[in-house]
Amino acid sequence: MSDLASAAVERVYREHRTRMLAALVRALGDFELAEDALQEACSQALRKWPRSQVPDDPFAWLLTVARNHALDRLRHAQMARTKLPEPPAPATMTEKQLIDLGDERLSLIFTCCHPALNEEARLALTLQAVAGFTAAQIARTFLVAEPALAQRLVRAKRKIRDAGITFEVPADHLLPERRQGVLTVIYLIFTRGYTTADADLRHEALRLGKLVAALMPDEPEAHGLVALMLLHDSRSAARMTPEGDVVLLDEQDRTLWDVEEIAEGMTLLDRALRFGTAGPYVLHAVIAALHVQDPVDWTRITALYAELLAVAPTPVIELNHAVAVAMADGPDAGLKLIDGITGLDDYHLLHSARADLLRRLDRRDDAVAAYRRAHELAVSPADRRFLAGRLHSLEDS
Amino acid sequence: MHYMFLIYNCEDRPAHGDPRFEEILKRVNAFADECRNRGVFVAGDPLKPVSTATTVRVKEGKAVLTDGPFAETHEHLGGYYLLNCRDLDEALELAEMIPQAQFGATIEVRPVDHIPGLNHGVA
Numbered sequence: 158m159s160d161l162a163s164a165a166v167e168r169v170y171r172e173h174r175t176r177m178l179a180a181l182v183r184a185l186g187d188f189e190l191a192e193d194a195l196q197e198a199c200s201q202a203l204r205k206w207p208r209s210q211v212p213d214d215p216f217a218w219l220l221t222v223a224r225n226h227a228l229d230r231l232r233h234a235q236m237a238r239t240k241l242p243e244p245p246a247p248a249t250m251t252e253k254q255l256i257d258l259g260d261e262r263l264s265l266i267f268t269c270c271h272p273a274l275n276e277e278a279r280l281a282l283t284l285q286a287v288a289g290f291t292a293a294q295i296a297r298t299f300l301v302a303e304p305a306l307a308q309r310l311v312r313a314k315r316k317i318r319d320a321g322i323t324f325e326v327p328a329d330h331l332l333p334e335r336r337q338g339v340l341t342v343i344y345l346i347f348t349r350g351y352t353t354a355d356a357d358l359r360h361e362a363l364r365l366g367k368l369v370a371a372l373m374p375d376e377p378e379a380h381g382l383v384a385l386m387l388l389h390d391s392r393s394a395a396r397m398t399p400e401g402d403v404v405l406l407d408e409q410d411r412t413l414w415d416v417e418e419i420a421e422g423m424t425l426l427d428r429a430l431r432f433g434t435a436g437p438y439v440l441h442a443v444i445a446a447l448h449v450q451d452p453v454d455w456t457r458i459t460a461l462y463a464e465l466l467a468v469a470p471t472p473v474i475e476l477n478h479a480v481a482v483a484m485a486d487g488p489d490a491g492l493k494l495i496d497g498i499t500g501l502d503d504y505h506l507l508h509s510a511r512a513d514l515l516r517r518l519d520r521r522d523d524a525v526a527a528y529r530r531a532h533e534l535a536v537s538p539a540d541r542r543f544l545a546g547r548l549h550s551l552e553d554s
Numbered sequence: 555m556h557y558m559f560l561i562y563n564c565e566d567r568p569a570h571g572d573p574r575f576e577e578i579l580k581r582v583n584a585f586a587d588e589c590r591n592r593g594v595f596v597a598g599d600p601l602k603p604v605s606t607a608t609t610v611r612v613k614e615g616k617a618v619l620t621d622g623p624f625a626e627t628h629e630h631l632g633g634y635y636l637l638n639c640r641d642l643d644e645a646l647e648l649a650e651m652i653p654q655a656q657f658g659a660t661i662e663v664r665p666v667d668h669i670p671g672l673n674h675g676v677a
Contacts, residue, residue: 273642320665321555323641331643 162206169215170199174289177216179261181223182268183324184250188286188314190227198223217256224255262287263372264324266365270339271322278313279342280349285310287368288361298349298358339369340382340438347386352537354397359390370425377432380425381439387422388445391415403543406448419449437469455485472500480510488514505534509544516551525551556596556638556666557645559652564632564659565603581653588651589637594644598635629660636666 174195181191198219212218269282277299284290284298296306316322327335343365350358363386370379395413396404404410426446429439444461447454462478475498483491492514501507512527528551532544568574589595609620623630635652639645642663649661 271642273646319667321557321639321642321645323643327643331647 162211163203165206165211165215166199166202169219173216175262175265175287176260177220177223178286179265180220180255180258181227182265182286183258183261184224184255185227186324187318189311189318190230191223192286194223194227194230195219197226201226220255221252224252260372261324262368263326266339266369266372267326267335268317268322268324270335270342271317272335272338273320273322274313274316276342276345278309279338280345281306281310282313283342283365284346284361288365290361298353298355336373336376336378340366340378343369344382344386344438347389351389351393354393354401354539356393359386359393362386363390375432377429377434378436378438380429381436381442384422384426384429385438385442385445387418387425388442388449391418391422391449397539401539403539406453411451414449422446435464437465440465440468453484455481459485472498473504476501476504476507476510483510483514488517492518503534505531505536505540505544507531508534509547512547516547521551521554555641555645556636557642558664558666559598559635559637559645559649560631560662560664561633561635561652561654562629562631562660562662564654564657565630566657567600567632578653578657581656585651585653589635589648594637594639594648596636596638598633598637600633601631603632604630632659 178191178195181194182188185191185194201222202215202219206212266283266287269286270279274282281295281299284295285292290298292307292310293303295310296303299306301309317324326332343362346365347359347362350356350360350362363383366379366383366386370376370383373379391414392406392409394415395409395411396406398404422442423446426439426442429435429442435443440461444458444465447458447461459478459481462474462481465474466478476495479491479494479498482494492511495507495511495514498507508527508531512524512531515521515524515527525548528544528548532541532548535541535544568578586595586598589598604623607623609622609624611618611620633654635648637645637648639648642665645663645665649655649663652659652661655661
């Protein structure tokens, strides 16, 4: 019975944690209080359910216990102090209203990604509140000390409470920008998982993306983002050797690509394209889809990067555009574009792309110099090994 | 919720008679109208330049005066608004509309705190 009860608690928690937390934040207006209350309700369930019965509606049981616990704490805090100028928000929501609340997860996501929070706080908070990561896990992911990360989370939660960041899906006139902000947070989580070869993190980003796409079914960019992440993720097994060395696209073993992810990505991309207008994530996803075709259509990729440059110009996209031009029209044309890019002097991929084009143009000394610069700037061990390898083979030739 | 809008870095205020003066005045007044129409306006004022500032510290029971502002920075407080907004989103939306922000000023938005027992009512 005891095992059954704890399995029941665990199941409800795993399946409904985000939803319960969202409802409690809505009811209590305070992240920290909501989290503590949910923890307390779970430990009460672990103590009580084995002795009595698992309740018919464990979701409602946990929410009710959590809310009552939070109300008790607020009452104690109030008795300890003089009267608050405003009655605390929780008093305004009945137990029934709390349980009947609709799905508040979207409000939770928008609140975690509010632009008044700094980007690091947005990422950490989304991973904790929406994805259910522990502070220790998030600290490991971002290579920061756990106390610093915990502090970051506390600060963000208190700012939400004290600065009047509302727990809501933003008003219509703010929605497009905020939606883009939410997608950016999810994509940053994914790219973190991509560059550190952390499959769990990538899959969490995919899960978050799918959740957002399900909650905003009419937003093509949400589907575009999920498609983009699936298409990138599908090549994970092929883009590194078992020893952790980089394998370039045209040298990858295509049998290692995940065909199911590719198919799922393509289906989602089709759905996104049917909306008619293509935003940046949809365009990126189309480009990723063209990369898994054989042969790769570099002329179309060039045109798509040009389109991206028109809607969301960044130096990194300029670089990708230049590389695509080099593939479509030859290294000379690509090199001219790369040399016109400003603001990426410290970006190792600019120098490695440049080095590769110089190598193809038989400008050996220039290529060596560019590979050296790229090697100096690269951080990940895999990138450094790859660039060192290129450098050696060029110096030996 | 009351929010304080601290307007930094707007020392370059055109003088009366400067052709820009009328233009800016019109925009500042239009902003105040917008605030009143929304029912959020509580207060708002420009401050005289930081050259007029006197800083007071109390050390060992005695006031120590410094001729000048508190912090030696380039960004000085030039004025403020106190607005009663629905939430931070409305406050940030209004901050963006503050005319000085269009001329390079930086706006710091801070919620006003509530301290139980604090009696700051007008007599």
